[in-house]
Structure formats: structure tokens, C-alpha cells
Amino acid sequence: MNNSLAIEATGLRKSYGDKLVLDGIDLRIPAGTIFSLLGPNGAGKTTAVQILSTYIGADAGEARIAGHDLATEPDSVRAAIGVTGQFSAVDGLLTGEENLVLMAKLCHLGKRAGRRRASDLLEQFDLVEAGKKMVATYSGGMRRRLDLAMTLVGSARIIFLDEPTTGLDPRSRHTMWEIIRGLVAEGVTIFLTTQYLEEADELADRVAVLDHGKLVAEGTPAELKRRIPGSHVQLRFADSARLDLAARTFGGAARDDNALTLQVPSDGGVRSLRALLDRIDDDSIEVDELTVHTPDLDDVFFALTGHPSTDSNPSKERETAR
Amino acid sequence: MSTLAYAVRDTRTMLHRDFMHSLRFPVMTLSGVITPVFFLAMFVYVLGGALGTGIGAGDEYINFIAPGILVMAVGTGSATTAVNVNTDMTEGIIARFRTMSISRQSVLTGTAVGAVIRTMLSLVLVTAAAMLMGFDTTANVGEWLAAAGVLALFALALTWVSIGLGLWAKSPGGANGSTMIVQFLLPFLSSAFVPTGSMPSWLRAFAENQPYTHLINTMRGLLQGEPIGDSAVLAVIWCVAIGTIGYLWARKLYNRDPAAS
Numbered sequence: 319m320n321n322s323l324a325i326e327a328t329g330l331r332k333s334y335g336d337k338l339v340l341d342g343i344d345l346r347i348p349a350g351t352i353f354s355l356l357g358p359n360g361a362g363k364t365t366a367v368q369i370l371s372t373y374i375g376a377d378a379g380e381a382r383i384a385g386h387d388l389a390t391e392p393d394s395v396r397a398a399i400g401v402t403g404q405f406s407a408v409d410g411l412l413t414g415e416e417n418l419v420l421m422a423k424l425c426h427l428g429k430r431a432g433r434r435r436a437s438d439l440l441e442q443f444d445l446v447e448a449g450k451k452m453v454a455t456y457s458g459g460m461r462r463r464l465d466l467a468m469t470l471v472g473s474a475r476i477i478f479l480d481e482p483t484t485g486l487d488p489r490s491r492h493t494m495w496e497i498i499r500g501l502v503a504e505g506v507t508i509f510l511t512t513q514y515l516e517e518a519d520e521l522a523d524r525v526a527v528l529d530h531g532k533l534v535a536e537g538t539p540a541e542l543k544r545r546i547p548g549s550h551v552q553l554r555f556a557d558s559a560r561l562d563l564a565a566r567t568f569g570g571a572a573r574d575d576n577a578l579t580l581q582v583p584s585d586g587g588v589r590s591l592r593a594l595l596d597r598i599d600d601d602s603i604e605v606d607e608l609t610v611h612t613p614d615l616d617d618v619f620f621a622l623t624g625h626p627s628t629d630s631n632p633s634k635e636r637e638t639a640r
Numbered sequence: 641m642s643t644l645a646y647a648v649r650d651t652r653t654m655l656h657r658d659f660m661h662s663l664r665f666p667v668m669t670l671s672g673v674i675t676p677v678f679f680l681a682m683f684v685y686v687l688g689g690a691l692g693t694g695i696g697a698g699d700e701y702i703n704f705i706a707p708g709i710l711v712m713a714v715g716t717g718s719a720t721t722a723v724n725v726n727t728d729m730t731e732g733i734i735a736r737f738r739t740m741s742i743s744r745q746s747v748l749t750g751t752a753v754g755a756v757i758r759t760m761l762s763l764v765l766v767t768a769a770a771m772l773m774g775f776d777t778t779a780n781v782g783e784w785l786a787a788a789g790v791l792a793l794f795a796l797a798l799t800w801v802s803i804g805l806g807l808w809a810k811s812p813g814g815a816n817g818s819t820m821i822v823q824f825l826l827p828f829l830s831s832a833f834v835p836t837g838s839m840p841s842w843l844r845a846f847a848e849n850q851p852y853t854h855l856i857n858t859m860r861g862l863l864q865g866e867p868i869g870d871s872a873v874l875a876v877i878w879c880v881a882i883g884t885i886g887y888l889w890a891r892k893l894y895n896r897d898p899a900a901s
Contacts (some may be wrong), residue, residue, distance in 0.1 A: 371739045372739055373735065373738055373739050373898065374897045374898060375897055392743050394741075396739055396740055396741035397737065397741035399737045401736065403732065403735060403736070405732050405735075406732060407731075407732040407733050407735050407736035408731075408732070408733060409731065409733045410731060411660065411661050411664040411665060412657070412660060412664075416660065420653065420657060423649075423653040423656075424650060424737075424740055425740075426646065426649070452664065468736070472740075477719070495719050510799055576778070
């Protein structure tokens with residue numbers, strides 16, 4: 319057993335009835351890192367979190383969380399982890415502060431220490447004012463923040479976050495990212511599931527792609543990006559005559575007659591881009607729009623699974639020049 | 641601290657949480673009082689004249705049904721418990737408790753103790769309402785305490801059944817519906833409102849052997865000085881049996897693997 323591994327799992331399997339949800343998952347997650355399990359809806363992400371956090375049992379396989387065996391020492395595992403599930407696990411009939419104090423009591427903090435922890439967290443999560451109000455009146459973003467704050471009351475060393483930003487507005491999402499980065503800076507290990515490729519790219523040290531219950535790829539975001547075809551420049555034209563003209567200039571480019579676009583292979587660097595623009599000028603080609611496309615995890619996902627990720631983030635990293 | 645000390649502490653925390661819920665959601669809490677008081681008023685003021693004459697109790701009909709209404713109120717309280725438990729399960733916080741290092745049993749035990757306390761408090765209010773309507777009792781302090789003990793035992797037994805129903809039902813409405821048998825059906829098919837002697841023989845055979853009748857006869861004996869016979873022993877046996885089965889069932893439902901969300 320390697321002590322620097324926060325989570326180590328081999329051959330995790332789970333099925334509901336005849337539906338196989340997890341088909342033999344192996345994981346090795348070093349302590350103090352952010353690991354992201356990436357996949358579309360129904361890939362088995364939540365089931366993986368539920369098993370690793372002792373919420374449900376696995377049909378087969380073994381796992382050690384913070385050095386404790388999942389099957390034989392579930393209580394020791396529970397003492398080391400914090401879980402924020404996909405659906406907020408807050409008590410709607412209590413106030414935000416009461417929810418946090420409840421957690422402090424269940425973590426067996428003393429009365430005064432518990433109150434102090436609660437007020438610190440209310441401050442940290444920008445819930446001081448809302449703290450006195452019943453949670454039933456909270457917005458989605460506030461519930462998420464309280465949910466995560468409740469997870470942090472105990473000093474968990476490993477935190478599971480199941481789609482923590484799904485349904486949040488962009489600002490709340492960035493706040494959540496900042497909080498997650500802050501936790502890792504304190505040495506906490508984060509197990510994060512997401513269907514946002516951008517999010518995994520932004521946060522994770524390592525990413526594993528889950529599809530239909532199987533891990534189809536694992537590596538750093540950069541490693542995964544390297545596994546797919548290179549970047550290109552996309553040119554869009556006003557009509558097919560101009561497209562024809564340009565296609566003659568750029569022989570190796572892939573053309574799309576419906577979209578009136580041409581995809582020219584390019585490394586996206588300034589030098590090759592200048593060369594490309596020079597050729598456009600030399601041949602007096604009229605281009606409506608030019609887009610530099612660098613591969614993102616969405617392309618990785620498509621390349622690895624042969625189908626696009628559902629609910630993928632539509633805002634790809636692109637720089638558009640007109 | 642020992643494991644037991646932690647379990648007691650966690651249970652107290654859960655009990656406190658249950659208590660806060662009762663305060664925050666008073667309509668649900670009070671429905672356990674309103675329903676039996678409504679029945680009491682209806683039977684005393686609307687149907688009481690005819691029924692009282694019919695069973696030979698005359699104006700004293702309230703003294704006949706008040707003990708039955710108290711037993712019925714325990715059943716009404718169980719509906720609150722079932723709905724509360726069901727709502728809790730859909731709230732998601734139970735999922736959080738399951739992944740925390742706390743005494744697993746404390747969640748259910750805290751709920752059960754809270755439910756029994758809530759039911760007993762509502763019984764005090766129902767008793768007060770009955771007295772305002774003219775309920776007159778022969779009971780001394782010892783008999784009152786014995787009556788409270790019987791009701792508490794029954795409340796505990798039904799609480800475990802209703803926690804089970806709350807865990808088993810798919811929705812709060814379903815949880816409420818599933819308690820109809822203990823809330824209304826069994827009280828009406830018992831000695832609560834009319835003596836079982838006035839029922840057709842097939843119904844009488846059922847009514848005289850079901851737990852409510854034994855409980856109600858015991859309560860009448862304690863509060864009205866009527867002969868109890870073997871009803872007290874049978875009532876206690878019924879309560880222990882119902883409570884044990886309810887507890888084992890609730891625990892089994894709670895400990896099963898939660899379904900995938």
C-alpha cells in the first residue's frame with residue numbers, strides 16, 4: 319500500500335438489475351491532487367462517487383480510501399472523507415447556520431469550536447446574511463455553497479464533489495473553482511466529477527474519461543489533448559465560389575460545402591498563422607471569418623469514445639477574428 | 641469517548657434536529673392535535689346525542705369516547721411521523737448522514753424519540769380539549785400515570801411502524817395514505833365509538849380481537865373505572881409485538897443499499 323495514494327481502487331463493478339453501471343474501474347489518485355472523472359450523463363460518475371464514499375456497496379472490486387479498506391472499515395473511511403453530492407444534502411427546515419452547527423455536532427466538535435467553525439464558513443462562503451434564514455428560501459447557488467461548507471465542517475482530507483457546478487451561473491462557477499483550488503492548496507485531495515470538459519481542463523491534475531461504465535482514457539489534460547489530431551484554422555466564406563477559390567489555394571484542407579468552411583491544418587502558432595494570412599492576401603481570397611481551433615477536451619472525448627459528450631459546454635476556447 | 645457515548649450524543653443531536661423541524665413546520669405538528677379534537681367535537685356535539693342515547697350512556701357519551709379518541713390520537717401522530725420521515729429521505733440530508741462517521745442508528749432513534757415526545761405532547765392537548773368539552777374522569781394520579789404509560793408504549797410501537805412506512809413509501813402523500821389504517825380504519829372498527837356488542841357478529845369477532853379495542857378498554861378501565869379484564873395484558877403484548885416488528889422492518893429498510901439516484 320502506497321501511503322501517498324489518497325484513493326486506490328481496483329476492478330470496481332456495479333450493476334442495477336441487468337444494467338451494468340460500472341464495468342471494472344481502476345483508480346490511483348495521489349494525495350493532495352485534483353482528480354476529475356469526466357463523462358456524459360449516465361456514464362456512471364455518480365455511482366463511482368457513491369461507492370467510493372461508502373454510500374452504496376460495490377458488486378466487485380476493492381478500494382482503499384486514505385489507507386482504509388472500503389468494505390471492512392467504512393467508518394474509518396467516513397471519518398476521512400467529505401461528500402458533496404449532485405443533489406444538495408442540506409436540511410431545508412433549518413437555517414444555514416443551524417445546518418453548519420448540526421454538522422459540527424455530528425463531527426463532535428465542542429460547542430464553542432463548532433459555533434466558531436460555523437461562522438468562519440458562513441463568512442468564507444459569503445453566507446453571513448443568509449445564515450439566519452431558512453435554507454428552503456435559498457437560491458440554487460446558495461444551497462450549493464452551503465452544501466460544500468457543510469462538507470468542510472469536519473476536517474476531511476479527501477473530498478468528493480459530484481458535479482459541483484452543474485446548474486450554476488458562470489460567476490458562482492468561478493467562485494466554486496476558487497474554493498476548490500483553495501482546498502487543494504491546504505493539502506486536501508479532491509475527487510471531482512464533471513460533464514464540463516472545460517472544468518476538468520481548468521482544475522484537474524489528472525483526468526479520467528468514463529464512458530458506459532468504463533475508463534476509456536486517463537492522464538493529465540495535456541496528455542489527453544496530445545492524443546487527438548492537431549489544431550487547425552477554420553476559414554468561412556460568403557459563398558461557394560469563394561470557397562472553391564480558396565480550396566484551390568489550400569490543397570490539403572478539408573472542406574464543408576454546407577457550412578461554407580475550410581479547415582486548414584495549422585499548429586496555431588503566430589508564424590504559421592502569418593504565413594497563412596500572406597497566402598490569403600497573395601491570392602486575394604475574401605474570407606468572412608477566421609477561427610483558430612486548438613484541441614480541447616471535447617475533441618478528446620469525441621476522439622476517444624466516437625461520440626460527442628452530451629451537455630458539453632458550447633463555449634469552446636476559440637479566438638475569432640473578422 | 642466510548643462508542644456508546646458517541647451514539648447517545650449523535651442521537652441527542654438528531655432529536656434536537658427533529659424538535660427544530662416540529663417548530664418550523666407547526667401545521668404538520670398540530671395536525672396530530674387538530675384531527676382527534678375535530679373527531680371528538682363532531683362525535684360529542686353532532687352525533688353524540690343520538691349515539692349516547694343509543695348505547696345507553698345518555699349525556700355521558702364524551703366519557704365513553706374520550707379514551708378511544710386518545711388512542712386514536714396516537715395513530716394520527718403516526719401520520720406526522722411517516723410524512724416527516726419520508727420528506728427527510730427525499731431531502732438528501734440523510735444521504736449525507738450515511739457518508740459521515742456517525743452512529744447509524746442515531747438517525748432513526750432520534751426520530752423515534754422525537755416522535756414519541758411530540759405524540760405525548762399532542763395527547764396532553766387532546767386531553768385538555770376533552771376536559772373542556774366535559775370529559776370527567778375517575779382516575780387518580782396512579783391511574784393517570786398508568787394510562788400515560790400505556791399510551792407512550794403504543795406511541796413508541798406505532799412510531800416504529802410509521803418510520804418504516806415513511807421509509808417504504810415513494811412520496812409524502814403515499815406515506816400519509818399508508819397510515820390510514822392505523823389513523824382511521826382500526827379505530828372505527830373497534831370499541832372506540834360504540835360498544836362492540838352492537839356490531840354484527842363477524843365484525844364483532846374482528847373488533848374484539850384487534851389491538852385498538854384492547855388498548856381502548858384498558859384506557860377506559862384506567863380513566864373510567866370500568867373492568868379491564870385481560871385487555872391490559874393483551875394491549876401490552878400487542879404493543880411489544882407491533883413495536884418489535886416495526887423496529888426490525890424500519891431498521892432493515894434504512895440499512896438497505898439506497899437505490900441509485
